[in-house]
Amino acid sequence: AFRPADRIATLGVSEIVQIGATAAAMKRAGRPTIILGAGEPDFDTPEPIKAAAAAAMARGETKYTALDGTPGLKAAIVEKFRRENGVAYKASEITVGTGAKQVLYNAMMASLNPGDEVIIPTPCWTSYFDIVRIAGGVPVAVPCAGARGFRLQPEDLAAAITPRTRWLMLNSPSNPTGAAYTEADYRPILDVLLAHPQLWLVADDMYEHICYDGFRFTTPAALEPRLKDRILTVNGVSKAYAMTGWRIGYAGGPEALIKAMAVVQSQSTSCPSSISQAAAEAALTGPQDLLAERAADFQRRRDLVVAGLNAIPGISCRVPEGAFYTFASCAGLIGARTPEGGTITSDRDFCAWLLETADVAMVPGAAFGLSPYFRISYATAEAELREALARIAAACARLS
């Protein structure tokens, strides 16, 4: 019989993926399931980006490329960091991978020794924990309460640091909470980092371009030059340009780390897809007005979902500053009886019950490390969102 390696024996396929698969199977079977699980924009990759990919193919750019990114794409990323973030990286400080996920994976594989600790504020994107584990590290969760805006508090960070701590992972705006860090939020955290020279920082800026109400996005490498040589600034084209399937992510960071990450990449994928790199270069160098339009679009949906959720007794939802997720509490429904004779004892129960009886798929907060909450991805057509909210409200009204 197959025996999995110890390093993955305790890991499973992401709960988000599993819920998505169950919901998709229900839909195929003819049920009117609305899926609010997946973390991807619902619009198509813009035409000029697709055209750039087709042109690259026509030019014969269908071969292996430079290991961690073509010179053209790296130059576009250098310019992106300068233009949008005010951070000066050299091309030698840039890496490109098959999605930001691979970039994060490369970073952990390149830097962690067995037992090294990585501080991860929770709730967080589910992959952080398992990437650290596969790389032999130990994820250290630091809970961030809804009452504090789901943001890491400097005293909690300081208390979690040990001599084994190598990294802190920060994600702003956050998946799953949509919480984002202002300059003032970052400052005391960066001060803790300054006081601990062995501690490096991953700044996962994946949702940079999806911010609301005029929120001023900023990134740690821009705020604290003294930390720049300990920061890996991670970003990508998946969420900003609706390019999840193209699989291109990138990062800027100190050259020694970037080189070590290239070693990992050289023995896993050799390089990201040549065609996707041409497309990503076009995305970063082309017109950018679409970013603000999309964000305005998402803001309308956010308002719709937050208002709809807060109108349901037992549910309460903080207004997120960014990303396309709401992370609402269902604390008021724990212990409620369902008409079918069951009891809602957890957020997992709540989500399973809604999927079964209301055909709405959402991800329980437990998957991200905080209960009792549930995440809605509102990167979905408004009509579907309205219908889903109506179903959730009607279902909750039947609880006693």
Ligand code: PLP
């Ligand atoms: N970081 C965060 C916080 C995410 O939510 C995701 C995707 O869901 C990623 C990174 C990875 O994105 P990709 O691998 O598509 O670039």
